[in-house]
Amino acid sequence: MNENKPVKHGPVWTALFTVVSLFWIFPIVLVLINSFKQKAYISKNAFSLPTGKAFVGFENYTRGVETTQFFASFGWTLLITVGSVVLILVCTSMCAWWIVRVNNWAAKLLYTLFLFNMIVPFQMVMFTLSKIADMLKLNTPWGLCIVYLGFGAGLAVFIFTGVIKGIPQELEESAMIDGASVPRIFFQIVVPIMKPSIVSVAILEAMWIWNDYLLPYLTLDLGKYKTISVAVQYLKGGYGSVDMGAMMACLVLAIIPIIVFYLVCQKYIVSGVMAGAVKG
Amino acid sequence: MISMAGKAIRRWWALFALPTFAAFIIGFLVPFIMGVYLSFCEFTTVTDGEFVWLKNYTKALKDPEFLHALGFSTAFTIVTTIVINVVAFAIAYMLTKAIKGSTIFRSVFFMPNLIGGIILGYIWLLLLNGVLAHWGRALTYKASYGFWGLVILVCWQQIGYMMIIYIAGLQALPTDVLEAAAVDGANGTQTMFRIIIPLMMPSITVCSFLTVTNGFKLYDQNLALTNGAPSNMSEGLALNITRTFYGRMGWEGVGQAKAVLFFILVAIIALIQNKLTTSKEVAA
DSSP, rough: OOSSSSSTTTHHHHHHHHHHHHHHHHHHHHHHHHTEEEEEEEHOOOOSSSSSGGGTTTTTHHHHHHTTTTTHHHHHHHHHHHHHHHHHHHHHHHHHHHHHHOOOOHHHHHHHHHHHHHTOOHHHHHHHHHHHHHHOOOOOOHHHHHHEEEHHHHHHHHHHHHHHHHHHTHHHHHHHHHTTTTTIIIIIIIHHHHHHHHHHHHHHHHHHHHOOHHHHHHHOTTTTTOOOOOOOOOHHHHSSSOHHHHHHHHHHHHHHHHHHHHHHHHHHHHHHHHHHOOOO | OOHHHHHHHHTTHHTTTTTHHHIIIIIHHHHHHHHHHTEEEEEEEEEEEEOOOOOHHHHHHHHHHHHHHHHHHHHHHHHHHHHHHHHHHHHHHTTTOOOOTTHHHHHHHHHHGGOOHHHHHHHHHHHHHHHHHGGGTTSSHHHHHHHHHHHHHHHHHHHHHHHHHHHHHHHHHHHHHHHHHTTTOHHHHHHIIIIIHHHHHHHHHHHHHHHHHHHHHHHHHHHHTTTTHHHHHHOOOOHHHHHHHHSTTTHHHHHHHHHHHHHHHHHHHHHHHHOOOOOOHHHH
């Protein structure tokens, strides 16, 4: 596009987008402001500033962290996300390579099943999946990684097979003639070529697993382990009113790591989005 | 024909294909097949199913709350698909031009996508209830409040995502066609509707279907923002199905039948998309 041609009324557009951007981040700023207010003032007037009697410092944070055991949830979420993403990357990239290079009836059947997996909504399997996970004792963070590998395999295999189909086979064949073993060929020749797509899939899966609510909620042994989303939802609890102060503090604590992650990996996140756009 | 490398690789199936496939069986295949089977059964857990033919399906289709949720989700999907795509396209179009600070604007618009649905729901619960408090009302006052609240939330969340896809599409447009149009004296409207939009159809198809499936699958935001209040009137399909499973004793079979219907709906949408995108590729 005409990237270098100056636009008519350029400064006007910049001003307009600045205003819209401020509106865009306003909800998050509002939560941040309210996290320093006493809970009675939050529901009374969400738009007032934390001044005078309303200001409580970090009281909401200490209470929120205590009631939700926020840092434990954070740790479990991190463990589940990193564990699942690593497992998904290693297993599905290998599987995708096997599917493309072998390409017999079994490989084709496998590929079709993975494609099918992509269009099935979670509600379809949630009841049976949570019961099976319970029976097989997969209701721990480690077990959950296997569940994520199983349910999330479709998209990763789909993206990886697309990439591998574009890699010429001659390279692998000549390595084979030189006497390299099959695993060595995969990890030393194929994986380096696949690197950009591996990063994209990692981002895509990490965004999904980190934020997922229903699967961990139904599968995990909630007495022992909670993810951040589950812990936040638990704050709402059964009958009593919500502690809005603790809620605001937990929301802020949940958002901060995401924003840090975003600022660090912005480039990769955008490429991940593009890779994910193929998903139906 | 199988290549030499292929033959050697095939023997390594236990290392390369088996781990993923084993997890796939546990995490998807068995739950799916059992799910389909159980939708024809009355059960409270996976092992005590009693075959009842189509009873669950008739019960599901006669459940007024399910039909209401279907209507709610459909209306929600139509509104969000239109709003998100039009706004995202417009923003993407402006931000591909040389506007000062456009990279910062892109980052800002995209950011809400990274935040989980539950967290987003509570962020907007605070904001929307804060606004409604001026009239002494809350988001759960009427179903339409919840509906529009969800629309605002989801637009805020997804506009940035679709914007990224549109920006990539716009940047890949062939410049010679646009220059030719300018030389021929096409005005802005003509260029937009006769050249840019037709060339952008692949991106528009992808984004439309993403928003449609997201609209029907919406769960977390719905749960956190309204949880169906008042009296399940602001409840989408996914939330209704989950509540049927876990909130109504003895309705597990009906919940599973609803889930199968939901799956068929989503699958049909995916198949239509697949047809459209592949036919576009042939035509291009």
